[in-house]
Amino acid sequence: MMYALNFVLWALAAMAIGLLFMGISRKLTARLQRRYGPPFWQSFIDVIKAFSRKSISHNFIMDLCALMGLAGLLAAAMYVPMGGILPFPSDSPLILILYFMPIGYLGMAVSVSASGNPLASIGIGRALTLMLGYEIPFAIVVMSFISNYGTTNILSIMQAQAGGIENWHIIKMPFGFLASLLALEAMTGKKPFDVMIAPAEIASGPMVELSGKFLGLAFLQYSVAVFVETGLLTALFLGGGATVWEFVLKQFIVYMVLTLFSEIYARYRVEQAVRFLWIYAGGLAVIQLALNMYMK
Amino acid sequence: MGDFITVSRQEIVDNKWERVLNFFRQRSLWMLYYCTGCGAVELPPTMTSRFDMERFGIGPMATPRQADILLITGYVSAKTLKRIVRSYEQMPDPKYVVGFGSCPVNGGIYWDSYATINYLDKYIPVDLSLTGCMPRPQAVLDGLLTLIQMIDKGEAVGHKKYQLNYEWYKKNQREVLERTAPVLDTGGLK
Numbered sequence: 001m002m003y004a005l006n007f008v009l010w011a012l013a014a015m016a017i018g019l020l021f022m023g024i025s026r027k028l029t030a031r032l033q034r035r036y037g038p039p040f041w042q043s044f045i046d047v048i049k050a051f052s053r054k055s056i057s058h059n060f061i062m063d064l065c066a067l068m069g070l071a072g073l074l075a076a077a078m079y080v081p082m083g084g085i086l087p088f089p090s091d092s093p094l095i096l097i098l099y100f101m102p103i104g105y106l107g108m109a110v111s112v113s114a115s116g117n118p119l120a121s122i123g124i125g126r127a128l129t130l131m132l133g134y135e136i137p138f139a140i141v142v143m144s145f146i147s148n149y150g151t152t153n154i155l156s157i158m159q160a161q162a163g164g165i166e167n168w169h170i171i172k173m174p175f176g177f178l179a180s181l182l183a184l185e186a187m188t189g190k191k192p193f194d195v196m197i198a199p200a201e202i203a204s205g206p207m208v209e210l211s212g213k214f215l216g217l218a219f220l221q222y223s224v225a226v227f228v229e230t231g232l233l234t235a236l237f238l239g240g241g242a243t244v245w246e247f248v249l250k251q252f253i254v255y256m257v258l259t260l261f262s263e264i265y266a267r268y269r270v271e272q273a274v275r276f277l278w279i280y281a282g283g284l285a286v287i288q289l290a291l292n293m294y295m296k
Numbered sequence: 297m298g299d300f301i302t303v304s305r306q307e308i309v310d311n312k313w314e315r316v317l318n319f320f321r322q323r324s325l326w327m328l329y330y331c332t333g334c335g336a337v338e339l340p341p342t343m344t345s346r347f348d349m350e351r352f353g354i355g356p357m358a359t360p361r362q363a364d365i366l367l368i369t370g371y372v373s374a375k376t377l378k379r380i381v382r383s384y385e386q387m388p389d390p391k392y393v394v395g396f397g398s399c400p401v402n403g404g405i406y407w408d409s410y411a412t413i414n415y416l417d418k419y420i421p422v423d424l425s426l427t428g429c430m431p432r433p434q435a436v437l438d439g440l441l442t443l444i445q446m447i448d449k450g451e452a453v454g455h456k457k458y459q460l461n462y463e464w465y466k467k468n469q470r471e472v473l474e475r476t477a478p479v480l481d482t483g484g485l486k
């Protein structure tokens with residue numbers, strides 16, 4: 001019973017943190033463009049408004065898989081240790097998170113494909129192609145962790161970084177960090193890799209047919225994805241955090257760095273994006289793996 | 297107007313839950329631009345650094361499904377009316393229509409043209425009109441702030457008017473759309 005309450009609280013916290021980050025990043029973008037920008041709680045208002053509107057459903061699959069998309073990412077969020085705390089006792093296995101996250105993306109893919117809009121199908125095709133691009137470098141980075149520690153439990157990886165900034169993997173494994181930062185930029189759909197959204201090109205791609213509550217669910221899903229992805233980078237490379245606040249602050253810094261990168265680059269085409277990720281992110285990841293195996 | 301049914305403001309405002317939701321709706325308005333007429337050039341300054349529409353939570357959206365506001369700029373020709381009605385009907389409730397410029401109000405300088413319609417309000421319910429040829433970005437922002445106040449007070453009820461008077465609007469639309477049917481014989485081709 002206690003665990004059920006923990007799950008709900010954890011899910012709400014993940015959504016709230018993600019939405020807060022999104023709002024602040026919009027404010028940061030505005031300030032970079034010398035605008036005043038929306039208030040930092042704008043994303044919360046957007047989500048509540050989206051849920052207050054009527055929505056048009058095309059079929060049962062669309063409803064079911066929209067929920068499945070959110071559920072998959074929430075399941076992944078349950079294993080992200082916020083400062084050593086987890087909603088229920090587990091070792092927070094990295095492999096499990098990497099399996100749950102695609103369930104979220106695939107749920108959204110099936111949901112918007114069921115709407116039958118050709119632009120949505122194009123967007124999903126691009127998103128899944130891009131997924132091929134960033135999953136492989138990230139998987140190689142995970143392999144370099146396995147070769148170092150023989151485990152994929154995030155808690156033990158966090159413990160290995162305890163005791164100061166010189167033990168963090170950002171210092172010990174800089175190439176792996178850069179590779180995962182590039183992969184994360186693509187995972188969060190930020191600017192050089194925002195080819196699946198591309199509002200001017202394919203009318204916001206996967207979201208083209210989402211109205212009202214579906215759009216609200218998509219926003220929530222993105223917010224949870226932001227929480228999980230920045231949480232992974234924080235736990236793996238930035239030493240996790242002794243407290244929840246420290247962990248969230250590090251996540252926040254990671255997301256703001258991604259936003260800053262997003263503001264200075266133009267959009268890649270999908271094949272350029274995949275090639276860039278495989279050559280540069282993949283190359284850095286392979287260098288890190290080789291170094292780890294050699295130094296061991 | 298004949299048997300045109302108007303919505304009383306009271307029945308909207310008295311609903312407490314609607315009032316709470318209107319608080320959020322007025323602070324997050326997503327806009328779909330229907331810019332086949334003139335005047336689209338006034339919108340980039342409104343959006344970007346000089347006038348910064350986003351500080352009121354108003355932003356551009358790509359499709360009718362996601363949008364709250366349908367902004368119709370400039371003259372409406374008889375052929376684009378069909379697309380406007382389609383876009384409007386694809387939008388989920390609550391939705392608001394803003395006519396931009398003089399032409400959607402009364403035809404403007406195209407009032408005697410054979411190809412344009414004069415009163416947009418006869419075909420879809422317009423919540424707010426921005427007059428001027430063209431309205432400058434200040435006027436656009438002022439109009440949008442007025443729309444925000446109207447939503448707050450529960451006065452922007454165009455979508456309910458459309459539901460209640462669906463037949464009346466459809467009759468007006470049909471009268472125009474019949475004129476746009478192809479004149480030439482297509483030789484059996486469809």
